[in-house]
Amino acid sequence: MSDGRLSINQETIKQWSLPELAEGCAKAGVDKVGLWRAPVQEYGVERTAALLADHGLTVTSLCRGGFFTALDPAERARALDDNRAALDEAAGLSTDTLVLVSGGLPEGSKDLYGARERIADALAELAPYAAERGVRLAIEPLHPMFASDRCVVSTLSQALDIAERFPAEQVGVVVDTYHLWWDDQAPAQIARAAGRIHSFQLADWITPLPAGVLLGRGQLGDGSVDFRAFRTAVEATGFDGPIEVEIFNEDLWARDGAEVLAEVAARYVEHAC
Numbered sequence: 001m002s003d004g005r006l007s008i009n010q011e012t013i014k015q016w017s018l019p020e021l022a023e024g025c026a027k028a029g030v031d032k033v034g035l036w037r038a039p040v041q042e043y044g045v046e047r048t049a050a051l052l053a054d055h056g057l058t059v060t061s062l063c064r065g066g067f068f069t070a071l072d073p074a075e076r077a078r079a080l081d082d083n084r085a086a087l088d089e090a091a092g093l094s095t096d097t098l099v100l101v102s103g104g105l106p107e108g109s110k111d112l113y114g115a116r117e118r119i120a121d122a123l124a125e126l127a128p129y130a131a132e133r134g135v136r137l138a139i140e141p142l143h144p145m146f147a148s149d150r151c152v153v154s155t156l157s158q159a160l161d162i163a164e165r166f167p168a169e170q171v172g173v174v175v176d177t178y179h180l181w182w183d184d185q186a187p188a189q190i191a192r193a194a195g196r197i198h199s200f201q202l203a204d205w206i207t208p209l210p211a212g213v214l215l216g217r218g219q220l221g222d223g224s225v226d227f228r229a230f231r232t233a234v235e236a237t238g239f240d241g242p243i244e245v246e247i248f249n250e251d252l253w254a255r256d257g258a259e260v261l262a263e264v265a266a267r268y269v270e271h272a273c
Helices: 018-028 037-043 045-054 073-092 112-132 156-163 186-192 227-235 257-272
Strands: 006-009 032-036 058-066 097-101 136-139 171-176 197-202 243-245
Touching (some): 006 058, 018 037, 032 037, 037 045, 037 058, 045 073, 058 073, 058 197, 073 097, 097 197, 112 136, 112 156, 136 156, 136 197, 156 171, 186 227, 197 227, 243 257
Parallel strands (some): 006 032, 032 058, 171 197, 197 243
16 A cells, blocks of 8 residues: 655656646646656646545656856856746746756866865755755756766765755755666755655666666656665654656657656655655
8 A cells, every 4th residue: 555655757758748747746646746847837837736636636746956067257147147947837837946056067077076066056046046946956966977977966976075064954955866876875865854855756767778778767666775774774863755757768659648747656655665
């Protein structure tokens, strides 16, 4: 039996429109969803909020903000403006968490340290704005294979080194099993993250990875991740919030959405409860 904490990230059933997601989740008894900005913007923030409220759904996170590592001042200013808009959208959806994909190395640069410092600089500007809107900024470390082009924050330790410069209620971290399962320091860093875990996400690691690697997340139970060990470590910090399943996988997207949702819910109970 489910524990009532399951949240379905919109990308897991990307083949569904927002109305289909709302109706399908409500029908399946899943009352939490994680959303992405592009489909929300297309449907409209206010319409999305009303749609989900009508179906008894709450939004556990909005993805994504971030991309703070540019060197060009105009590009950095545009990124900050976009993140303020993302925070406004999150507040409009009544979610308290904006997930950040912090950005990769600028073209021609090899300075990882400098890129991470620019992330901290951006958060210093955004954290007060986020606090005014009741939204937390959640730094998501991504697997090192994404460091060059998507996220120079590759470990939970690196994410916490940045987050700990700010109040915990303003800036925290995401624990995503897909990105952290390989790191033998993850348990200790999860303990360090007590009070700063703003999102807990599940996906499995399967090989071989597809071309482009981004869409290689596996269904729960199909790969190498020990979900119960992660959950035990996360809950030992006092975290008792939603647990979001976020899977990017073209095979899942090609299937019937209701079938995928039922399978995710069953796998969640089997492997993560």
